[in-house]
Amino acid sequence: MTITKNTIVTLDCRLSETSGNLLEDSQELIYLHGGYGQIFKPLEEALEGKKVGDTFRVEIPAAEAFGEFDANLVLTESLDELPEEIKVGMEIDGYIEENPDDTVLYVVTAIADGHATLDANHPLAGKNLVFEGRVEEIVEVSEEAVQEILEHAHDEDHH
Structure with a gap:
């Protein structure tokens, strides 16, 4: 067959x-x-x-x-605006400003100097x-x- x-x-x-x-x-x-x-x-x-x-x-x-890596899907956010228990590797639901109705999954890729780097690209x-x-x-x-x-x-x- x-x-x-x-x-x-x-x-x-x-x-x-x-x-x-x-x-x-x-x-x-x-x-x-x-x-x-x-x-x-x-x-x-x-x-x-x-x-x-x-x-x-x-x-x-x-x-x-x-898909290609899209730098627009990488954000840096102040830790004040994120959950307290945030850590590298954690997934956070969010949205992209251009399209607030679509939720996207961000992965925390780095935490430094009071900010976290969030990446919504597929790994x-x-x-x-x-x-x-x-x-x-x-x-x-x-x-x-x-x-x-x-x-x-x-x-x-x-x-």
């Missing part, structure tokens, strides 16, 4: 930067194949037609992965990524099952 539209695919996957820096070693990734936006498009395209046991290696530039923003691994399992699913999976994924996005 090969990877085609409406198959659930299980991958054993490693994620690294094109520089060779390993980000995640041997992660299981399960997704619904067929252009549903569950994985990055270049990766999905490379997996089309593969069989169990096949290996893959796909390079994805930052712009097509988690992998600006990184050119390499996905490599092996196809472990391919399961065909019915149209009904596909709809259930998509509805469930849609519900998860809005919680």
Whole structure:
């Protein structure tokens, strides 16, 4: 059986930067194949037609992965305006002035001189990524099952 539209695919996957820096070693990734936006498009395209046991290696530039690093998403705030228990690595909900209705997640990246640096970029923003691994399992699913999976994924996005 090969990877085609409406198959659930299980991958054993490693994620690294094109520089060779390993980000995640041997992660299981399960997704619904067929252009549903569950994985990055270049990766999905490379997996089309593969069989169990096949290996893959796909390079994805930052712009097509988690986006370029955006310096506008980095803020410095006075500690007076932030929770007292703030520490580096903590996540804080906030918003961007241009669009106060959209909440964004900031990560505290530094604390110094009475100020904290907050970064709303995805941790992998600006990184050119390499996905490599092996196809472990391919399961065909019915149209009904596909709809259930998509509805469930849609519900998860809005919680």
